[in-house]
């Protein structure tokens with residue numbers, strides 16, 4: 305991995321943007337299938353906790369009249385496994401990591417169709433849970449002397465080097481008002497990803513579920529160090545240059561930017577809510593009530609799962625659900641209360 309980075313930096317004349325470094329590091333990280341997910345891995349996602357998240361999300365999917373699901377970045381395949389039990393119709397997965405795709409295929413068998421690229425046109429429901437936070441971000445520093453982009457040079461190991469920001473990074477950064485000095489991320493790849501997805505969606509809905517904020521909160525004066533985070537063995541820290549390829553690197557999602565990219569491509573914002581509000585609107589309490597309350601051994605883990613998904617101190621508030629659509633007429637149940645689309 306270090307040799308790969310050294311060669312890239314040399315070929316680029318001594319410097320690459322942090323976004324390229326993050327892309328390389330995450331390709332290597334997700335290129336292995338053995339250790340990311342679950343209690344013994346580096347992090348736990350909502351579908352890894354159990355089936356409560358998936359069964360509740362299925363209630364929302366059943367409400368829209370499309371019989372095809374496309375899941376992007378399916379991880380260990382946990383969400384697909386739950387949704388396949390709940391839904392009829394086709395289930396497609398687009399996964400960039402060959403190793404994870406093999407793991408998903410072994411778990412899900414021939415009930416799933418694997419795609420190599422986004423289809424040219426798609427009608428149905430698209431799900432992306434904790435995928436956008438893994439898309440590379442540009443790191444920007446607003447200082448007295450101007451706007452700088454953070455990047456990577458190489459001397460025995462990757463080291464930080466800042467350069468005056470240029471091009472699209474500078475244009476985006478100049479449009480964001482922050483007190484100096486200030487450091488944060490700009491998710492150009494996430495915007496491009498959404499633009500392509502939106503263009504390919506003929507009819508249907510896209511659900512993006514992830515940790516993040518709308519713009520005013522994302523670039524809040526008090527968030528002066530940005531949101532970049534690394535995860536290894538359930539420890540979070542802020543140094544992405546240690547052990548490239550061995551740890552997860554993520555940034556929170558700027559949901560306003562995603563919504564703007566989708567709107568530019570002609571999609572409607574169907575709703576934006578906290579994960580807790582969305583799951584409650586979708587009937588998580590009814591799903592929970594199906595569990596056997598009398599049997600503590602059975603019930604306790606499910607109650608704990610609900611707590612993790614809903615508590616404001618855990619995933620309930622920080623995680624959001626953004627739904628975008630084309631040709632979807634009916635209001636979505638998941639946003640019947642507490643829709644925050646106006647904050648985007």
Ligand SMILES: C[S@@+](CC[C@H](N)C(=O)[O-])C[C@H]1O[C@@H](n2cnc3c(N)ncnc32)[C@H](O)[C@@H]1O
Nearest residue numbers: 334349376377378379398399400401433434435
């Ligand atoms: C943090 S994991 C989340 C996995 C799963 N959705 C879950 O909730 O457990 C990120 C996943 O997205 C995949 N991924 C990263 N970039 C992607 C992209 N551009 N398109 C599709 N999948 C991607 C990774 O290989 C991995 O499976």
